[in-house]
Each structure stands twice: as C-alpha cells, then as structure tokens.
Amino acid sequence: MSKIWENYQTDITYDELMLSGFQPRPSSYILCQYLNSLTQESIEKRKVAAELAILEMGISFTVYSDEGNIDRAWPFDIIPRIIEAKEWHHIEKGLKQRLKALNCFIADVYDQQLFIKEGKIPGDIINSSKNFRPQCVGIKPRHNAWANICGSDLVRDEHGTMFVLEDNLRVPSGVSYMLENRVITKRIFPELLENISILPIDDYPAQLHEMLSSIAPEQCTSPQIVVLTPGIYNSAYFEHAYLAKQMGAELVEGSDLVVEEDEYVYMRTIDGLKKVDVIYRRIDDEFLDPEVFNKKSTLGVSGLMRAWKAGNVALSNAPGAGVADDKVVYAYVPEMIRFYLNEEPILPNVPTYLCSEPEQLEYVLEHLEELVVKPANESGGYGMIIGPHATAKEIKEFKVLIQKDPRNYIAQPTLSISTSPTLCKDVLEPRHVDLRPFILQGEETFVTAGGLTRVAMVKGSLIVNSSQGGGSKDTWIIDMEEVKETQ
Numbered sequence: 126m127s128k129i130w131e132n133y134q135t136d137i138t139y140d141e142l143m144l145s146g147f148q149p150r151p152s153s154y155i156l157c158q159y160l161n162s163l164t165q166e167s168i169e170k171r172k173v174a175a176e177l178a179i180l181e182m183g184i185s186f187t188v189y190s191d192e193g194n195i196d197r198a199w200p201f202d203i204i205p206r207i208i209e210a211k212e213w214h215h216i217e218k219g220l221k222q223r224l225k226a227l228n229c230f231i232a233d234v235y236d237q238q239l240f241i242k243e244g245k246i247p248g249d250i251i252n253s254s255k256n257f258r259p260q261c262v263g264i265k266p267r268h269n270a271w272a273n274i275c276g277s278d279l280v281r282d283e284h285g286t287m288f289v290l291e292d293n294l295r296v297p298s299g300v301s302y303m304l305e306n307r308v309i310t311k312r313i314f315p316e317l318l319e320n321i322s323i324l325p326i327d328d329y330p331a332q333l334h335e336m337l338s339s340i341a342p343e344q345c346t347s348p349q350i351v352v353l354t355p356g357i358y359n360s361a362y363f364e365h366a367y368l369a370k371q372m373g374a375e376l377v378e379g380s381d382l383v384v385e386e387d388e389y390v391y392m393r394t395i396d397g398l399k400k401v402d403v404i405y406r407r408i409d410d411e412f413l414d415p416e417v418f419n420k421k422s423t424l425g426v427s428g429l430m431r432a433w434k435a436g437n438v439a440l441s442n443a444p445g446a447g448v449a450d451d452k453v454v455y456a457y458v459p460e461m462i463r464f465y466l467n468e469e470p471i472l473p474n475v476p477t478y479l480c481s482e483p484e485q486l487e488y489v490l491e492h493l494e495e496l497v498v499k500p501a502n503e504s505g506g507y508g509m510i511i512g513p514h515a516t517a518k519e520i521k522e523f524k525v526l527i528q529k530d531p532r533n534y535i536a537q538p539t540l541s542i543s544t545s546p547t548l549c550k551d552v553l554e555p556r557h558v559d560l561r562p563f564i565l566q567g568e569e570t571f572v573t574a575g576g577l578t579r580v581a582m583v584k585g586s587l588i589v590n591s592s593q594g595g596g597s598k599d600t601w602i603i604d605m606e607e608v609k610e611t612q
Contacts, residue, residue, distance in 0.1 A: 384428030
C-alpha cells in the first residue's frame, strides 16, 4: 500500500472502501489500486486542482453564525465513496416505497385522516406539529404528490445495515453539490473514470424538469416553470441559481411575481406580465404568502395560496408537506408503509424514542449520556445533542429542555456510523459519512443514482452537516459485473 494509507485503521467500524484486515472491498479494488499507483505529489496536485475548480466554478455555501453569514467554498474530499449497484437497487426500491407512503400519509392528513382514526398515530401529534397547515385541508395536488422532492438521509451501522435516519420533505438541499462533485471528480481523475462504469447522475435536472412539468395544471401543454428563492443571503442560493440554470427555468424572488384578480400567478418581465404555471419554491411555508401565513413576510407572494387552491399554479413541494418532515412523525413511517401500501418496509428506521410518551421519556432522561436527541423540526444539525460527546453541564441543560417540551424531542441510539477514507493533509484517515439521495415524485418516481455523501471532517465527529463544518464526497454506484470484466 502507498504511504497515504499509513496509520489507516479498518477495524473501528464498517468502512465503505476497506474490509477488516486492510483489504479493499471488491467494489473499491480498482480505486485503491489506482491510488497506490500515484505519488504523494500527484495526489496533492489533484487536491489543489479540485480546490481551484471549486473557486473557478463559484461553488459556495453560506454558513450562518453569530458573526454574520460566511460565504465559503464548498468543502470537498477528492476520495470517492463507492456502493455496489446490486445493493443500490435495493435501496432505491426502498426509497420509492417510503416516499409513496409519505405522500399517502400527507394526503390523508389533509383529507379523511384515516391513519389517525385507525389509531395508528395520536391525533395530537398532527395537531401540534409545527408544519401542519390547516389551510391545506381539502386540497388535492396532482398525482396525490405533496412532497415532490425528498432528501432522505441514510446511515450505515457497524454491521453494514443501511438505515433511514430522517426524511427531509420541506426544502431539501444539496443536489447541486452532488452534481458538481461528479464534475470535479471527472476533471481530476479522468483516466480512472475511463476504466470504471459508474451510474450517471447528470440527468437529474432533466428529471426534475419532467417531474415539475407533470404536476402543472392540467390545461398546460408547455408549462412555464420558475424557481422561487429567498435571495442571495440564503445558505442554498448557489443551488437555487444552479438548478434554475440547468433546467432553463427563471430564477425569481417574491417581488418578481404577482397574483392578479383572475387568481393566476404572473412573472414581471421587460415585455410585461407572463403567466407562471409551476413554482419550485425554496421558501418555507411560513414566508410563502403573507396573506395566509406570516403577514410580515417580504419573501413570498401575496395571494399565492389562493392561486394554488384554485388550481391555477402548482407549488413544489406543496405547502403543508412539512407535516411529514416532523421527526416525531418519522417514527411512524414503517407503520405508514404497512397501512397505505400493505407492504413491509424495505429500509429500516433507526430505533426511535418519543419523548411525548411518558415511559419512553423516562428512559431517555435516564440514558441521555448514551443517546442522540433531536428537536422535531430543526435541520442542519442545530438544536441537537450527542450524549456520549456532551459535557455534564450540557446533559443537565438538555434534560430541562426536554422536560419543558417533550413533544418537541426524539432520541435515538448513538450509532457507530460507517467511515470512508478521507484525505486529511497528506494521508488518508477514516471519517464518518452519511448519504442523502434525492427522490422525485410526480406522475413518475425517480431516484438519483447514489446521492450526496456528507463527511465529518473532524476526527471522531458524527456531525456531517455542511452548516456544522462537514464536507462532501462524490458517490459512485458501480456495476460489479463490469468491474470483474476489467480485472
């Protein structure tokens, strides 16, 4: 093995590229062989080339902090993560099943509420959900699809089992970074990619456009699609602009749109008003329409909900879809799959304790040092505590928070999530990773081949969120039959 593997340990947990005993997994054999053929200087040149490409392409991410918003270059590790296609196809099937059940659940919540009436979930959980929108009762989006774009976070435990950690159904982000990671990898490892058949991901913008077109009002034959952004200060603005450009759609802010007396949405252009049929909105429900939600919002469009309810415009994701994004609701997804689809879940949930249940609350408070506790509706790694890494003071403070508002918290065991070799200075070290695939549901359902692998850049850390200092990797889904032919 090359010098860059010095001190690499493979027996700590499940490693995505290496078996115990420091042998490459069959799927990563060619990659490891290639890395061993490179000199230290050559690897360093590729790392620098990747950093320059990120600057040249303007790939950035905004981090919110007490000192203000910091716009920083996208953190990227050049060593890819690999998953065999055979395993991936199983995961893909499970993700489709899961989003289908989630959409059935959301539709039911805003219609007959059979899941509640059958005693499958307490009604209080829905009524107290921060993202339940009574204004959406009675609405029926096309194809029964409320959550058109879903980013489900997956983690692998020490035994190699892939779990769904959470489902992001409001405004999931990261897909543009997944796409750009592949572009950069092609630039720095062109000779390597010539010899490996990796499932492509560059059809995502076309698939997104097709999905958005499929939810347009039925009378539209060539729908006008726009991406609605909060503006340049949003952490994911790069992604909003990127996706609009890739789809050939207009990137607009709330002030660019108006709802006229006919209850249609129009875009202001230099040639006058132009009707809009589909809005891929990247604004939270609360700020979407000051006429219905936050009256002080200047980000949204007054009257937008009236136009949506009249069936004159499609909104993606539909307002109210966030009710299934609630981490308390997550615990009930396996039962949703059984109830709505009459199937067993293909992908397991991480075992979850609900602090709103007295017995489970008691267990959580007694074992907080062993658990990960998360608030129900936060994202980006904010507001959570990882018991084994917390101080006694933090544990004590968190117990008070949980007891004050138990409905707002869930707890899960601290998994020893998998690692992947990551270039740290001039050597490879194991770093924990997760995976965010993106699933689209309109008339058809589509899953990206792989997704965004996020990596904790700090040794031993389980925090992979970009907003908390995490980085990312390219994710390769490869067909082993084709690999065998090249060996």
